[in-house]
Amino acid sequence: MVAVELDIFSGRPNPRWTLSPKEAQQLAERVRADPSQLLPLDSEAGGLGYRGFVITAQDTGAADVWKRAGLPSRVRLGGQFRPESLGSSRFLLHTAESARLDLKDPGQVFGVAENVMAATAKHAEGAGLACTSDTEFGFWNDPAHRPFNNCYNYASNLRTNSFAQPGRAAGAVWRGLDDASLVAAVTRDGWSSSNVGDDAYNVCLVVWPGTDYHLYRLAANGTWCHKPGPAAARNFDNAGKRILNPETSDRGPYTAFYGYYRGLGVSVS
Structure with a gap:
């Protein structure tokens, strides 16, 4: 399976859920398109509140998709002021919403993460998404x-x-x-x-x-x-x-x- 942890709490354990095989495939394709989205597990990705996601590929099944793509078995994605991973971060946030996590107020938790993502997008306005090559397809x-x-x-x-x-x-x-x-x-x-x-x-x-x-x-x-x-x-x-x-x-x-x-x-x- 591919497990996802929303790194957002300080005192309580962070919310965790697993991706379906289809979701794992979609995330792997997003990351392969731009591997710079990934960070080492111990990277600094923010302070109090939203700090991105920790992704762990375990056992078999959906994890095979992740491993076949040559991706690390445990890695960090997203965080404050990480514009290159905004699309994948929002995708993961959507999978969390559909996972029906056992949170007292999931809307408030997800809202904190979305607010940081919105601020990141505003901070990075002007970066664009230009192709790096017009000959390598x-x-x-x-x-x-x-x-x-x-x-x-x-x-x-x-x-x-x-x-x-x-x-x-x-x-x-x-x-x-x-x-x-x-x-x-x-x-x-x-x-x-x-x-x-x-x-x-x-x-x-x-x-x-x-x-x-x-x-x-x-x-x-x-x-x-x-x-x-x-x-x-x-x-x-x-x-x-x-x-x-x-x-x-x-x-x-x-x-x-x-x-x-x-x-x-x-x-x-």
């Missing part, structure tokens, strides 16, 4: 995972193997391709509107009117990359040209441009 184009992750997974930098959909992680999936409905769905998942020139803008959203949506993600060198559905991730448009400006690139039938967004600690499902 092995993580996304692995045949075992490529068909099960789409443009939304790629834009979010989260390989969930669930063909993620806007709004589903927040409990209300998108229902329409109009500006208001689709933008509301991505906003529920943690994206916020941005503009070219903002330090944190890193994703743009386009639409095939009445038919489909698509997202691009900005690479560190200024090239935009994307993953068309189950197809391979790439750095070129429909004309085979490197994408330096998604607004003017060849997007085929995706003619409507719905703007730029930034994400820190977004969650997709």
Whole structure:
């Protein structure tokens, strides 16, 4: 099993619960996408109140997923001012809420953790989620995972193997391709509107009117990359040209441009 401990109390024992096999798989994929989220067990991760999570892989079953990913058997994730782990931390907090922990006031306990996460996100505004490379797509184009992750997974930098959909992680999936409905769905998942020139803008959203949506993600060198559905991730448009400006690139039938967004600690499902 994969056990999780919410490191938050001082006098009382911390809340503990176990992840389902599906939850363990989702967490492993999140961590593999960005191993910097993990910290040694003895790392300093805050003071009184929320200090992140301690993850322990024990025995077999769900723990096999964790171990096969080459992850440590006992490790710390999250904590105060750890923006790179916000998405995974919020995911774990959600699994705690569904575990029906024996707490006098779980809402108050979870609220303290969420408040610290919100402060961390505000503290880290401007960090962005740029791709580190516009040529290395092995993580996304692995045949075992490529068909099960789409443009939304790629834009979010989260390989969930669930063909993620806007709004589903927040409990209300998108229902329409109009500006208001689709933008509301991505906003529920943690994206916020941005503009070219903002330090944190890193994703743009386009639409095939009445038919489909698509997202691009900005690479560190200024090239935009994307993953068309189950197809391979790439750095070129429909004309085979490197994408330096998604607004003017060849997007085929995706003619409507719905703007730029930034994400820190977004969650997709």
